[in-house]
Amino acid sequence: MSEDRAAAYSHAWIAAVPKIELHVHHVGATSADTVADLAARHPESGVPTDPSALEEFYRFTDFDHFLQVYAAISRLLSTPEDVYRLTVGNLADLAAQHVRYVEMTVTPNGILTGGVPREGLVEALDAARAAAARDWDLTVNWILDIPAFTGEPAEVVMDLCEQRQPAGLVALGLGGPETPRADFAAYFGRARALGLGSVPHAGEASGPESIRAALQVLKADRIGHGIRAVEDPAVLVELADAGVHLEVSPTSNVRTRVVQTYEDHPLPTLLAAGVPVSINSDDPPMFGTTLTRELQIAAQLVGSEQIPRFLRNAIGASFASDTVKRSYLAELADAETHARDG
Numbered sequence: 622m623s624e625d626r627a628a629a630y631s632h633a634w635i636a637a638v639p640k641i642e643l644h645v646h647h648v649g650a651t652s653a654d655t656v657a658d659l660a661a662r663h664p665e666s667g668v669p670t671d672p673s674a675l676e677e678f679y680r681f682t683d684f685d686h687f688l689q690v691y692a693a694i695s696r697l698l699s700t701p702e703d704v705y706r707l708t709v710g711n712l713a714d715l716a717a718q719h720v721r722y723v724e725m726t727v728t729p730n731g732i733l734t735g736g737v738p739r740e741g742l743v744e745a746l747d748a749a750r751a752a753a754a755r756d757w758d759l760t761v762n763w764i765l766d767i768p769a770f771t772g773e774p775a776e777v778v779m780d781l782c783e784q785r786q787p788a789g790l791v792a793l794g795l796g797g798p799e800t801p802r803a804d805f806a807a808y809f810g811r812a813r814a815l816g817l818g819s820v821p822h823a824g825e826a827s828g829p830e831s832i833r834a835a836l837q838v839l840k841a842d843r844i845g846h847g848i849r850a851v852e853d854p855a856v857l858v859e860l861a862d863a864g865v866h867l868e869v870s871p872t873s874n875v876r877t878r879v880v881q882t883y884e885d886h887p888l889p890t891l892l893a894a895g896v897p898v899s900i901n902s903d904d905p906p907m908f909g910t911t912l913t914r915e916l917q918i919a920a921q922l923v924g925s926e927q928i929p930r931f932l933r934n935a936i937g938a939s940f941a942s943d944t945v946k947r948s949y950l951a952e953l954a955d956a957e958t959h960a961r962d963g
């Protein structure tokens with residue numbers, strides 16, 4: 622990693638600043654201790670029951686290997702209480718980093734496969750969301766995603782979208798393997814007709830053509846990752862002109878081996894091209910990181926003076942209410958003033 626530039630904002634300031642998280646996967650945000658506890662109840666799962674052994678389990682050989690591990694952890698959830706405990710724990714970890722607003726991506730398929738009933742899943746998410754608002758002043762909205770595995774049933778996800786469940790559902794996502802994005806056109810058309818946002822992953826494991834399809838066919842409001850836009854200057858221009866925002870997670874890209882090292886990360890090129898970007902944590906414990914650390918890494922890659930801009934981009938590209946947006950922007954402006962004062 623390049624050495625820190627004359628830091629406008631210190632690592633301590635970044636740790637303390639109020640934050641926004643737009644790209645974090647529900648099960649992928651689970652602490653090692655919670656995963657180990659769940660695994661102890663499912664010895665057949667092959668997931669380590671010792672938190673320190675999880676570190677090795679989380680060493681991914683490539684993106685597909687990462688997806689297999691993710692699926693194994695999702696299947697550990699077997700009751701609504703499991704889902705509630707896991708979700709509240711994950712939201713507490715965000716609140717402790719001064720996250721004020723999160724859009725968390727839930728993959729219903731992975732959890733229902735483990736035997737959690739659909740109503741139980743929805744109730745657990747509703748209760749966790751209410752607890753976060755009450756106990757930590759953390760506003761939570763949800764994105765439901767379709768895992769793009771061949772043959773995976775998407776109607777489960779669409780049914781929940783139609784019922785507007787869970788409370789605070791704001792958008793439809795598309796995760797898992799990067800099969801052609803255009804195959805999912807009908808689902809995203811239905812979601813948009815329901816007033817939901819379109820936030821597919823693209824340009825992570827596959828090239829810039831997936832970003833073009835996400836833009837043109839899925840009418841993406843934002844794109845998960847999208848970093849491989851740098852392989853096609855025309856796609857960079859398309860993103861910048863349309864003002865479509867990329868949710869960038871540097872450590873995720875290094876750990877799934879989409880990018881070889883931090884120095885190779887395309888973040889500086891995206892900024893130079895005028896593409897709006899935010900910094901996110903993706904699956905933080907699985908990648909040995911946190912949102913705070915991702916922002917500190919971004920500061921080292923492109924200069925800490927960019928951090929307030931990333932946070933403003935994030936709230937601007939979010940599906941938060943105007944009230945939440947206004948109150949966050951005031952808090953952020955305050956934090957900037959204090960950095961200058963002191």
Ligand SMILES: O=c1[nH]cnc2c1ncn2[C@@H]1O[C@H](CO)[C@@H](O)[C@H]1O
Nearest residue numbers: 646649691728766767768796797822
């Ligand atoms: O970085 C990521 N890229 C793509 N999918 C991801 C990522 N992190 C977690 N998932 C999750 O993997 C599921 C497969 O069961 C996806 O649906 C997605 O939510």
